[in-house]
Amino acid sequence: xxxxxxxxxxxxEVQTATIGATEEEGGTRTSTITIGGEQTLPFLHFEGxxxxxxxxxxxxxxETPTGWPEPLARHYEDVWDDPAAWAQKAVEQFxxxxxxxRLVSANPDGSNASADQCAETIQSVLEAVxxxxxxxxxxxxxxxxxxxxxxxxxxxxxxCVLGSATEDNYKTICASALxxxxxxxxxSPLDIxxxxxxxxxxxxxxxxxxxxxxxxxxxSLGYGVEYAYSILERTRLAALDGDKMLQMPMLSIVGxxxxxxxxxxxxxxxxxxxxxxEKRGIIWEVATATLFLHAATxxxxxxxxxxxxxxxxxxxxxxxxxxx
Amino acid sequence: MALTAMDIYKQLPKTNCGDCGIPTCLAxxxxxxxxQASLDECPHVTEEATAALEGxxxxxxxxxxxxxxxxxxxxxxxxxxxxxxxxxxxxxxxAIQVNTSLSEEETRERITTACKTEFDRVxxxxxxxxxxxxxxxxxxxxxxxxxxxxxxxxxxxxxxDPGSMHGALEACGDGRPLIYAAGADNFDEMAALAKExxxxxxxxxxxxxxxxxxxxxxxxxxxEDLVLDSGARELNAVLQNQTIVERxxxxxxxxxxxxPTIGFTIGNNEVEKIISASELIAxxxxxxxxxxxxxNALLTMxxxxxNIYTDPQKPIQVESGVYEIGEPDETSPVLITTNxxxxxxxxxxxxxxxxxxxxxxxxxxxxxxxxxxxxxEDFTAETIAKTIEECGIEEKxxxxxxxxxxxxxxxxGELEEASGWNIVVGPRESAGIPTFxxxxxxxxxAQF
Ligand code: B12
Ligand code: SF4
Numbered sequence: 001x002x003x004x005x006x007x008x009x010x011x012x013e014v015q016t017a018t019i020g021a022t023e024e025e026g027g028t029r030t031s032t033i034t035i036g037g038e039q040t041l042p043f044l045h046f047e048g049x050x051x052x053x054x055x056x057x058x059x060x061x062x063e064t065p066t067g068w069p070e071p072l073a074r075h076y077e078d079v080w081d082d083p084a085a086w087a088q089k090a091v092e093q094f095x096x097x098x099x100x101x102r103l104v105s106a107n108p109d110g111s112n113a114s115a116d117q118c119a120e121t122i123q124s125v126l127e128a129v130x131x132x133x134x135x136x137x138x139x140x141x142x143x144x145x146x147x148x149x150x151x152x153x154x155x156x157x158x159x160c161v162l163g164s165a166t167e168d169n170y171k172t173i174c175a176s177a178l179x180x181x182x183x184x185x186x187x188s189p190l191d192i193x194x195x196x197x198x199x200x201x202x203x204x205x206x207x208x209x210x211x212x213x214x215x216x217x218x219x220s221l222g223y224g225v226e227y228a229y230s231i232l233e234r235t236r237l238a239a240l241d242g243d244k245m246l247q248m249p250m251l252s253i254v255g256x257x258x259x260x261x262x263x264x265x266x267x268x269x270x271x272x273x274x275x276x277x278e279k280r281g282i283i284w285e286v287a288t289a290t291l292f293l294h295a296a297t298x299x300x301x302x303x304x305x306x307x308x309x310x311x312x313x314x315x316x317x318x319x320x321x322x323x324x
Numbered sequence: 325m326a327l328t329a330m331d332i333y334k335q336l337p338k339t340n341c342g343d344c345g346i347p348t349c350l351a352x353x354x355x356x357x358x359x360q361a362s363l364d365e366c367p368h369v370t371e372e373a374t375a376a377l378e379g380x381x382x383x384x385x386x387x388x389x390x391x392x393x394x395x396x397x398x399x400x401x402x403x404x405x406x407x408x409x410x411x412x413x414x415x416x417x418x419a420i421q422v423n424t425s426l427s428e429e430e431t432r433e434r435i436t437t438a439c440k441t442e443f444d445r446v447x448x449x450x451x452x453x454x455x456x457x458x459x460x461x462x463x464x465x466x467x468x469x470x471x472x473x474x475x476x477x478x479x480x481x482x483x484x485d486p487g488s489m490h491g492a493l494e495a496c497g498d499g500r501p502l503i504y505a506a507g508a509d510n511f512d513e514m515a516a517l518a519k520e521x522x523x524x525x526x527x528x529x530x531x532x533x534x535x536x537x538x539x540x541x542x543x544x545x546x547x548e549d550l551v552l553d554s555g556a557r558e559l560n561a562v563l564q565n566q567t568i569v570e571r572x573x574x575x576x577x578x579x580x581x582x583x584p585t586i587g588f589t590i591g592n593n594e595v596e597k598i599i600s601a602s603e604l605i606a607x608x609x610x611x612x613x614x615x616x617x618x619x620n621a622l623l624t625m626x627x628x629x630x631n632i633y634t635d636p637q638k639p640i641q642v643e644s645g646v647y648e649i650g651e652p653d654e655t656s657p658v659l660i661t662t663n664x665x666x667x668x669x670x671x672x673x674x675x676x677x678x679x680x681x682x683x684x685x686x687x688x689x690x691x692x693x694x695x696x697x698x699x700x701e702d703f704t705a706e707t708i709a710k711t712i713e714e715c716g717i718e719e720k721x722x723x724x725x726x727x728x729x730x731x732x733x734x735x736x737g738e739l740e741e742a743s744g745w746n747i748v749v750g751p752r753e754s755a756g757i758p759t760f761x762x763x764x765x766x767x768x769x770a771q772f
Contacts, residue, residue, distance in 0.1 A: 317560060321560025
């Protein structure tokens, strides 16, 4: 063979994490998800194993969203005032691997829903679907600390993922996850050192390495994707080089980032140079997701069903490739 | 591998004559090793030494130029595999495929559309780079003739038939198109054409080994401007091959692999092709050839390319100071924002779209976004107040009222105190600016 295939000698592999618990495991999920375990950079089958495919979580809000552009809204209007029905639609019709439930209603600047209300929603979603659940707070530290113990309890034994722990706010959420047997999302603002720090703090409290998922903040195509792309890439390189505290699987939020930017929703009359609106947002979400996949994301949190279908096909294609 | 000062010193005359402007040969060698001097500054260096040193200090990947003049495209020249290590150089070229079987009218239209396509982002215009004429009916020479008249972009000539290629190259004159491609079957003829017309040449293997052999052969034939196609037409194989070629070039300095690559968007529809374009842009393609020509698709590709090729060390910035949108006068509103180009131009575009005449006070946050700068304490009541005071906005308007981005509403009280201005909290996203001024602004400032 004239060309010697240049293989890297990675010294380590990505930590695996299993989300969801079936009846035998003390939960009620009908399926579980295992991610991580990569021995190489994304989909380089000539170099190492990629034992688990990246997965797609679909986002469900616990209150009716406002301002969603029509091409997105039309798929959810019939269910978006009922998180359980919404989750069901995402799983049964759109094929979500798991559900990412965002408890936006709890935000004190908004509806200020109570911990009990949130816990009830979680229960209804767990009853409605068999896939594992990511439970994300309302991005207000104080309120999250108030509701999380109850939310965690509501999913006790189900091996949900609780989000998110940050450098300044990890104790309550971590203690809840430990008490009820959940995984945790450790978040950092695009900063590898802070990410590592949060991981250390949380493991010091007793969290297993295999129960941690990293979220290093995402940006959309055209709006910060390049920073997130490189942070993901650098983190994965550190993992394969043996840094235990950066070896956990990674999550990227794609849907809400992509649909927030005006390329995704600005009507054609206002932006004729960008082409028809009908597909623009879908393309924007798909391209953002593709970049993150190739930068080493394990869980993509997405919104548009068509975008999900395309990205799932792409993952299939990447996973079924043979070593060259 | 980078040469050490000692490696270089061994090849120098060792006379310490000082004609290079540096007192000793060793000191000169050290400067060379650090990239602070170039070998031709020593007038006494022998030809063998030059050959030896240039051979081993040559960049790992050749920079290849396609076309001539202002629109010539440079590709390749990469030095790293990951953009955080340095930056990716020479953004990949986007080539629009035009099949030669199209009618003359359709061809004209497609080429003109491609040449005119451009997008305004972060205050700069981004356009497409190449027209790829694909010989699907043997009429490449005629199509090339037409394209040289119509196209302002350099050409890629795609044909496996050396006869067709010869005719097309004659039609292109000295336009220096890229020849696609020399494979095992037509290697000698295509290589001869590349030599005769002094054009860059794509080497296409059916697999990596064949690619390596053909590229080596091209090198032996004296061809220096090559572009590589590993033949993979399945997205995962493309990814693996692209990675292997790039690593062989950059990490292993394998000379036949030290050239930029060319890839094609693959898929059954627009979205699938955009996925493959995103993969190619992220994973090392020097040229992405696509038959997509919709604004949607091209906007996405151009944006992805801009993101991947942005220097991660230096955010693109604008200068701090006062900017005008439209024709503001002393009654026009004042907007406050940061000097991150993306932020400033997003605000600018949204404000102009609403036909609002306004002043924009741009605070120096070292090129970071509103929230990043706020979190890093570069966008504070103090820095904003200082900019307001120093930029001269006070003389331009009658009333001291400014609009703050909604994302940093918490700063408004402190800022009022620090600056003495009245602060109105605007929408979170600048896209809300037109509506904000139509519906709320007047009412809000009435209180002052
Ligand atoms: C990319 C990014 C970075 C990049 C820097 C990019 C840059 N050049 O700014 C890097 C990786 C370097 C970075 C670093 C940090 N970041 Co940062 N970063 C982001 C990210 C992903 C995107 C930011 C972006 O580019 N937005 C796009 C621009 C266009 O947005 P914008 O400037 O806000 O402008 C919009 C609006 O504000 C509004 N607007 C702007 N001007 C005006 C004016 C008026 C009048 C109006 C009405 C509206 C308006 O319209 C614009 C378009 O909608 C965000 C998270 C996210 N997804 O948004 C985090 C984020 C902003 N970062 C954050 C943090 C904490 C940091 C760090 C402090 C982390 C750390 N400790 O290391 C550092 C600080 C760096 C430093 N010391 O300089 C936090 C801020 C938290 C908060 N809300 O307080 C965020 C929100 C992430 C998070 N959730 O934790 N970051
Ligand atoms: S000019 Fe050449 S020979 Fe003279 S000192 Fe410099 S390196 Fe040495």
